[in-house]
Amino acid sequence: MVRQVYIGALICIDDNEELIIKENAAVFVEDGKIIRVMENPQTSQQGIDDDISDFLTIFLADDDEVNILSREQFMIPGFIDGHTHAVQFPNLGLGYSKCLLEWLENYTFPLEREYIDTKFAEQVFEAVVKQTVKMGTTTACYFASLYAEASTILARKAAKLGQRAFIGKVNMNAPRDDGYCESTEKSINETVAFIKSIERIGSPLVRPIITPRFALSCDMELMQELAKIAKEKDLHIQTHISENKDEIAAVEAAFPNQPSYTAVYDAAGLLTNKTVLAHGVHLADSELAILKERGTAVIHCPSSNTYLKSGLCDVQRLKANSIKVGLGTDVSGGASYSILDEMRSVLRVSNCLSLTRDNYTPLSYKDAFYMATLGGARALSIEDKVGNFMAGKEFDALIVDLNVKDSLLNNFRKYTLEENFQRFIYSGDERNIVSVYVSGRKIK
Numbered sequence: 338m339v340r341q342v343y344i345g346a347l348i349c350i351d352d353n354e355e356l357i358i359k360e361n362a363a364v365f366v367e368d369g370k371i372i373r374v375m376e377n378p379q380t381s382q383q384g385i386d387d388d389i390s391d392f393l394t395i396f397l398a399d400d401d402e403v404n405i406l407s408r409e410q411f412m413i414p415g416f417i418d419g420h421t422h423a424v425q426f427p428n429l430g431l432g433y434s435k436c437l438l439e440w441l442e443n444y445t446f447p448l449e450r451e452y453i454d455t456k457f458a459e460q461v462f463e464a465v466v467k468q469t470v471k472m473g474t475t476t477a478c479y480f481a482s483l484y485a486e487a488s489t490i491l492a493r494k495a496a497k498l499g500q501r502a503f504i505g506k507v508n509m510n511a512p513r514d515d516g517y518c519e520s521t522e523k524s525i526n527e528t529v530a531f532i533k534s535i536e537r538i539g540s541p542l543v544r545p546i547i548t549p550r551f552a553l554s555c556d557m558e559l560m561q562e563l564a565k566i567a568k569e570k571d572l573h574i575q576t577h578i579s580e581n582k583d584e585i586a587a588v589e590a591a592f593p594n595q596p597s598y599t600a601v602y603d604a605a606g607l608l609t610n611k612t613v614l615a616h617g618v619h620l621a622d623s624e625l626a627i628l629k630e631r632g633t634a635v636i637h638c639p640s641s642n643t644y645l646k647s648g649l650c651d652v653q654r655l656k657a658n659s660i661k662v663g664l665g666t667d668v669s670g671g672a673s674y675s676i677l678d679e680m681r682s683v684l685r686v687s688n689c690l691s692l693t694r695d696n697y698t699p700l701s702y703k704d705a706f707y708m709a710t711l712g713g714a715r716a717l718s719i720e721d722k723v724g725n726f727m728a729g730k731e732f733d734a735l736i737v738d739l740n741v742k743d744s745l746l747n748n749f750r751k752y753t754l755e756e757n758f759q760r761f762i763y764s765g766d767e768r769n770i771v772s773v774y775v776s777g778r779k780i781k
């Protein structure tokens with residue numbers, strides 16, 4: 338593979354969680370990996386121009402593929418969607434008069450049953466991967482389907498279209514009248530077969546993730562068996578936790594011997610430093626202590642938490658308790674598959690919390706950007722691979738351009754790069770994301 342060099346403005350969060358803004362940087366990429374990041378010592382507000390790139394020419398080789406960003410462009414790390422349901426994309430925007438448990442029964446489970454039809458799965462999943470890539474999602478952590486065949490189809494689509502993805506075959510063995518469940522034996526056998534099918538796809542970008550749906554869908558035996566598989570194969574794990582008060586009460590009733598929702602998963606062995614738990618809205622202090630001890634992350638899903646009236650998750654409290662926090666669109670609990678939209682939900686929810694509490698510092702747009710990039714990478718324990726532009730990581734990046742046709746953002750006057758970045762976070766959209774790269778491959 339030829340060496341690629343990206344020259345222009347660069348913005349990311351560094352390993353100390355500081356916002357890094359380089360007006361004139363050069364990122365050298367070889368075989369998908371960042372091998373060096375340089376910055377022009379004579380940084381100017383004007384962006385790259387000919388004499389500025391002089392300093393670089395001594396480092397460039399003749400056969401380098403050089404990509405020079407325009408003055409209105411900057412590069413940022415690709416977005417990480419730490420929790421979304423590929424099967425639920427057709428229901429986007431539907432059913433929000435309900436709360437979680439009724440919404441699942443009335444809208445979600447009936448849709449999910451349709452994925453027994455692999456043609457339907459092919460159609461939907463092709464669109465899911467294409468659309469999320471368009472929004473700048475370079476890593477997605479997917480709940481796929483109860484059905485292993487459909488789940489493998491999603492994995493193939495991600496591999497083909499070049500998105501980095503965790504794909505979970507959903508496990509549910511709690512008996513249901515409508516038959517939307519499976520026996521313990523089938524659940525385990527299909528999970529093992531699914532993992533093998535992903536190995537056969539052979540994409541370094543696509544990995545299986547163990548996915549018990551939530552404690553109301555699985556009994557202790559199944560959850561323990563799944564935890565064993567995860568341990569044996571060193572796999573990630575994802576599930577839902579403490580999203581809605583009725584759900585929590587039902588979990589307490591189903592597992593009367595366990596002191597909390599978190600304790601149920603802990604007893605099953607599901608809480609590891611490669612586990613991500615969606616929501617975590619109503620966790621007690623004692624539960625946070627367990628999550629911290631296990632190194633387990635919470636994926637904050639503020640759009641879903643507000644549309645389904647689940648609650649306002651206090652991210653500052655999670656952070657103060659040393660819990661890793663990523664960001665998830667939770668489609669179709671959330672009504673958008675854009676992580677940019679989700680960042681705005683982070684900010685609105687945090688602002689609302691600050692209105693009702695004393696001494697509450699609302700999260701900043703930089704905090705939201707952290708959660709969408711490095712924070713998500715840390716939550717998924719893939720910060721050695723992605724999340725920012727440190728040398729040694731893979732080049733998962735977005736080129737943002739504020740000067741595109743029909744953009745909400747205009748150029749009536751000049752702004753600093755930091756101001757333009759802020760404007761993008763609050764008011765940009767996918768039209769401003771002009772290129773998407775995963776591991777150095779351009780996928781948009």
Ligand code: GUN
Nearest residue numbers: 445550551577641667670
């Ligand atoms: N809890 C169990 N299943 C689901 C789901 O599909 N969406 C959400 N938001 N919560 C869940």
Ligand code: FE
Nearest residue numbers: 577615667670
């Ligand atoms: Fe979810």
